[in-house]
Amino acid sequence: MMNCLQSWPEPVVRVQSLSESGIRAIPERYIKPPSDRPGFEKQEHVDIPVVDLKNLFSHDHTLHEETLKLISSACKEWGFFQAVNHGISHELMKRTREVWREFFNLPLEVKQEYANAPTTYEGYGSRLGVQKGAILDWSDYFFLHYLPVYLRNPSKWPSLPSSCRDLISEYGAEVEKLCGRLLKAMSISLGLKEDYLQNAFGGEDIGACLRVNFYPKCPQPDLTLGLSSHSDPGGLTLLLPDHDVAGLQVRKNGKWITVKPVPNAFIVNVGDQIQVMSNAIYKSVEHRVIVNSAKDRVSLAFFYNPKSDLLIEPAKELVSEDRPALYSPMTFDEYRLYIRTYGPCGKTQVEFSESNR
Ligand code: OGA
Ligand code: NI
Numbered sequence: 001m002m003n004c005l006q007s008w009p010e011p012v013v014r015v016q017s018l019s020e021s022g023i024r025a026i027p028e029r030y031i032k033p034p035s036d037r038p039g040f041e042k043q044e045h046v047d048i049p050v051v052d053l054k055n056l057f058s059h060d061h062t063l064h065e066e067t068l069k070l071i072s073s074a075c076k077e078w079g080f081f082q083a084v085n086h087g088i089s090h091e092l093m094k095r096t097r098e099v100w101r102e103f104f105n106l107p108l109e110v111k112q113e114y115a116n117a118p119t120t121y122e123g124y125g126s127r128l129g130v131q132k133g134a135i136l137d138w139s140d141y142f143f144l145h146y147l148p149v150y151l152r153n154p155s156k157w158p159s160l161p162s163s164c165r166d167l168i169s170e171y172g173a174e175v176e177k178l179c180g181r182l183l184k185a186m187s188i189s190l191g192l193k194e195d196y197l198q199n200a201f202g203g204e205d206i207g208a209c210l211r212v213n214f215y216p217k218c219p220q221p222d223l224t225l226g227l228s229s230h231s232d233p234g235g236l237t238l239l240l241p242d243h244d245v246a247g248l249q250v251r252k253n254g255k256w257i258t259v260k261p262v263p264n265a266f267i268v269n270v271g272d273q274i275q276v277m278s279n280a281i282y283k284s285v286e287h288r289v290i291v292n293s294a295k296d297r298v299s300l301a302f303f304y305n306p307k308s309d310l311l312i313e314p315a316k317e318l319v320s321e322d323r324p325a326l327y328s329p330m331t332f333d334e335y336r337l338y339i340r341t342y343g344p345c346g347k348t349q350v351e352f353s354e355s356n357r
Helices: 015-020 061-077 090-104 108-112 164-189 196-200 272-277 332-342 348-355
Strands: 050-052 080-084 123-125 140-147 207-215 227-230 236-240 248-252 255-258 266-270 287-289 297-305
Touching: 050 061, 061 080, 061 164, 090 140, 090 164, 090 207, 090 236, 090 297, 140 164, 164 196, 164 207, 164 236, 164 266, 164 297, 196 272, 272 332, 272 348
Parallel strands: 050 080
Antiparallel strands: 080 266, 123 140, 140 207, 207 297, 227 287, 236 266, 236 297, 248 255, 248 287
16 A cells, blocks of 8 residues: 555646636536535534633633533534634734745745655645545645654745745644643543543654645636545644635534634644544544635644554543443554545545444
8 A cells, every 4th residue: 555655646736727727617637526516415504613712721610611511512513613712823823824825826836846745745735645536626735744843844844935934833833732732621521631632642742734725716616625525534633714715614414514714713623533532422523625716715724643653542431331442443654544545535434443443
């Protein structure tokens, strides 16, 4: 399997270049089967929960407990919530998103210097998965390693715009702290010791990556998706969405819900590894991205992940005779190979590991 991950199976086409070429019809490779298209089902008009983090570590016991309860029910029922009063500077969020928009608006030759390969995915990319003939998503992205520190290589980060590298570091340090706080809150609300999840993820050696998604304008948004349905393979995701363009959809009771971004909020979601560790008490939920013909969209997904060679398994405290372990131990490295080979495909993987335990 490793062999097929050395290079892309077909010449890489930048979706942004396609979009800017002025085509009126999208190439066949981006046309989804009817049941995957955005308009296939009626839209449901509800919102994902919004959680105010102001009192997360308040000394007032009641307020602290209330916040934990909200997080817990969001993670059980939605696998998603929007976090406000998270403590990260709104100005920093805005500057970081804008610097990435500027990066994507640089000439193609500049971006091509960072062209990625499926061996590490690091750099400028336009597809996920290496299956020849796969139907592709309407987006480009930039993927980089932030943690562990020995994998961090700023020389692989964009040198232009000139503030980009510093902003990645500054933003990364802040979101890393927030992820640590959220992991604590999740541990406590699962009835585990507050450092349980962090330690099980590798403590100081935890992994983190940033994927900046760029969804160009699309002349036929009803036929395609910006990002196909998937659940995030890692631990916890902190998404900074575009401030005025919606696009993210979350699966709830078999229907797709479009998230309306709350100003200056982060969208938090549970990844597959937390579903595994919590023995499916917390859910990693399917989501996808739709595109539109009027505006491009930039989003930053910060993935907070287990150290790649640790065995991840349900917490002993959450396994009992009544609730046996639903998953057998697997390293994140092994787990991640699936999406890196087959691309985004719903929740097939975590379900597969359930049925094969
Ligand atoms: C992702 C993701 C959603 C978005 O990068 O895994 O789900 O809104 N992104 O870009
Ligand atoms: Ni995702």
